[in-house]
Amino acid sequence: PFKLLIFYGVMTVLFSAVLNNVTAMIIIGSLTGVSLNKLGHNDKLLGFLLIEGLLTNVGGLLTLISSVPNIIVGNLAGIAFIDFFLYSAPYVFIASALTLWLGASLFGIRRLTTETEKVEAAQQVSSFDENDGIAGKAVFRYSIVLFVLLILAFSLQSVIPLLDELGMGFVALMFAFIALLRFRNDVNEFYANIDWDLIFFFVTLFMVINVMEHARVLEAIGVGIVMLTELGPKAGPLALLWSSALASSVTDNIPLAAMLGKILFQLGEQTTAAHWWSVIFGSNLGGNITPIGSASTVV
Structure with a gap:
C-alpha cells in the first residue's frame, strides 16, 4: 500500500496541475477506492483519500493554469507560465514529499514486507484492465498530442510575441477549436460537457x-x-x-x-x-x- 500511496500521490499532484481539483479528486479517489477494495485494504481508504485531498491543493500550485486563483492573480501580476513553474515547483515537490511521509506515518500505511503479501498483491493487480474507458487508440493519441502542444504553447507564450498578444484565453480557445474539428461529429457531446x-x-x-x-x-x-x-x-x-x-x-x-x-x-x-x-x-x-x-x- 505504501508504494500505491506514492503512485496515487504523484498522480494526484500531476492531475491537479492540469485539471481542476474536484475533477482530479474524483478520478484519483475513484481509482483509489477500487484498487484498495480489490487489494483487500479498505481500512486504509480514509487515509488515502485525506492525503489525496491535501495533495490536490498542493498540486494546484504547480503551474499557472493549475487553479483559477493562479490564473487570476498570475495574469494581473504579469507572471509568465515558465516563471510560475520555476518558482512554485520546488515548494510543490517538498510539500508533496512531506505530506506523503506524514500521512503514511499517521495512518499506518506501510510497505509490503513478506513475500506472500507481495505475491498476492501482484496477482490481484494483474486482473486490472488498463484499457478500460479508452474509446479508441487513435482518439487517445490525438488527445494526448493536442494536450502536450497546448502545454507547450502556454510555456512559450512569453517568448512568442503572437501568443503573448493573444493571451492565455485565446490560445486555449484556438486548441479547443482544433479539437472540435477532429471530433466534429461529436460536437454536441463536447458542448454538453462544458461547465x-x-x-x-x-x-x-x-x-x-x-x-x-x-x-x-x-x-x-x-x-x-x-x-x-x-x-x-x-x-x-x-x-x-x-x-x-x-x-x-x-x-x-x-x-x-x-x-x-x-x-x-x-x-x-x-x-x-x-x-x-x-x-x-x-x-x-x-x-x-x-x-x-x-x-x-x-x-
Whole structure:
C-alpha cells in the first residue's frame, strides 16, 4: 500500500496541475477506492483519500493554469507560465514529499514486507484492465498530442510575441477549436460537457467585483491591505499570506483571489512580487486548513 500511496500521490499532484481539483479528486479517489477494495485494504481508504485531498491543493500550485486563483492573480501580476513553474515547483515537490511521509506515518500505511503479501498483491493487480474507458487508440493519441502542444504553447507564450498578444484565453480557445474539428461529429457531446455554470459564475463574479470597485468597496478593503504592506518587506507578505489563507479556509478562494488581486493591482508600486505570491499561496493552501476549505477536500 505504501508504494500505491506514492503512485496515487504523484498522480494526484500531476492531475491537479492540469485539471481542476474536484475533477482530479474524483478520478484519483475513484481509482483509489477500487484498487484498495480489490487489494483487500479498505481500512486504509480514509487515509488515502485525506492525503489525496491535501495533495490536490498542493498540486494546484504547480503551474499557472493549475487553479483559477493562479490564473487570476498570475495574469494581473504579469507572471509568465515558465516563471510560475520555476518558482512554485520546488515548494510543490517538498510539500508533496512531506505530506506523503506524514500521512503514511499517521495512518499506518506501510510497505509490503513478506513475500506472500507481495505475491498476492501482484496477482490481484494483474486482473486490472488498463484499457478500460479508452474509446479508441487513435482518439487517445490525438488527445494526448493536442494536450502536450497546448502545454507547450502556454510555456512559450512569453517568448512568442503572437501568443503573448493573444493571451492565455485565446490560445486555449484556438486548441479547443482544433479539437472540435477532429471530433466534429461529436460536437454536441463536447458542448454538453462544458461547465456552463462555472462560466456564468465567472461572468457574474467579475461583474460584482467591478461594481464593488466603482462603489469604492475595494478601496475600503484596500486600506487594510495597505496597512499589511507597510509592515515591512518580510512581515507584510507574511501577514498577507496568513490572512488570505485563513479567509480561504472558510470561503471560496476564487472570489477571494479575484478581490485581493484587483486590490494589489490598484496599489501599483506598493505591491512587490512577495505580495503577489502570498495571495497565490494563501488562497490555494488555505483550503487545507478546514474540511470545508476547498471543494476537493469536501469531495
